[in-house]
Amino acid sequence: xxxxxxxxxxxxxxxxxxxxxxxxxxxxxxxxxxxxxxxxxxxxxxxxxxxxxxxxxxxxxxxxxxxxxxxxxxxxxxxxxxxxxxxxxxxxxxxxxxxxxxxxxxxxxxxxxxxxxx
Amino acid sequence: xxxxxxxxxxxxxxxxxxxxxxxxxxxxxxxxxxxxxxxxxxxxxxxxxxxxxxxxxxxxxxxxxxxxxxxxxxxxxxxxxxxxxxxxxxxxxxxxxxxxxxxxxxxxxx
Numbered sequence: 183x184x185x186x187x188x189x190x191x192x193x194x195x196x197x198x199x200x201x202x203x204x205x206x207x208x209x210x211x212x213x214x215x216x217x218x219x220x221x222x223x224x225x226x227x228x229x230x231x232x233x234x235x236x237x238x239x240x241x242x243x244x245x246x247x248x249x250x251x252x253x254x255x256x257x258x259x260x261x262x263x264x265x266x267x268x269x270x271x272x273x274x275x276x277x278x279x280x281x282x283x284x285x286x287x288x289x290x291x292x293x294x295x296x297x298x299x300x
Numbered sequence: 301x302x303x304x305x306x307x308x309x310x311x312x313x314x315x316x317x318x319x320x321x322x323x324x325x326x327x328x329x330x331x332x333x334x335x336x337x338x339x340x341x342x343x344x345x346x347x348x349x350x351x352x353x354x355x356x357x358x359x360x361x362x363x364x365x366x367x368x369x370x371x372x373x374x375x376x377x378x379x380x381x382x383x384x385x386x387x388x389x390x391x392x393x394x395x396x397x398x399x400x401x402x403x404x405x406x407x408x409x410x
Contacts, residue, residue: 217399219346226303226404227338227346227389232397241397244301277345284352285393286336290345 184208184289191294204261204278212256215281220274268298304402311408320405322373322390330371334393337375385409
């Protein structure tokens with residue numbers, strides 16, 4: 183069974199940093215592209231970032247480019263999102279998701295809440 | 301990277317059909333056959349319902365179908381059931397390794 187479990191969320195002050203983790207199991211993690219998608223409270227889904235299977239290629243939404251860094255450790259079956267210079271508008275539930283191979287995330291974690299507030 | 305446009309709400313009685321539109325541009329929906337649809341119940345993670353415009357993952361009922369014409373994609377839910385009441389989001393590949401989601405539609409089963 184595919185499982186994705188996010189962790190690392192919490193309360194952080196504006197301008198602060200946080201690193202999210204996503205532990206993957208039930209599939210060959212090193213074979214799949216992975217995504218981060220966020221959802222502000224009561225709002226819609228927003229794509230944040232994507233990384234290819236070996237970590238050599240990454241892409242970001244304009245709203246986080248230069249502040250967030252996606253990475254992965256295939257030996258640990260873990261996906262990361264390093265978030266720096268956090269702003270109030272980054273407050274959201276952050277989901278990690280596996281790419282289906284068809285330009286669409288298929289399996290999603292349950293999400294971790296990040297709150298940026300003073 | 302503007303969000304794709306969806307109607308805020310849609311509704312139908314049990315057994316009826318409801319269709320949700322998803323309008324983008326030639327740079328996303330119109331430019332690629334990589335439109336997907338997600339169902340999200342309150343407090344839950346999204347679930348993939350349709351990928352590549354009209355393909356259903358294993359386990360998704362055939363009551364769910366997708367299509368596309370130009371810059372607009374559509375999701376139709378036929379034979380509405382109570383458990384179909386949820387938020388629905390479209391998504392599209394937008395080129396340059398980027399993706400965009402729709403604004404979301406709340407489907408109510410009357």
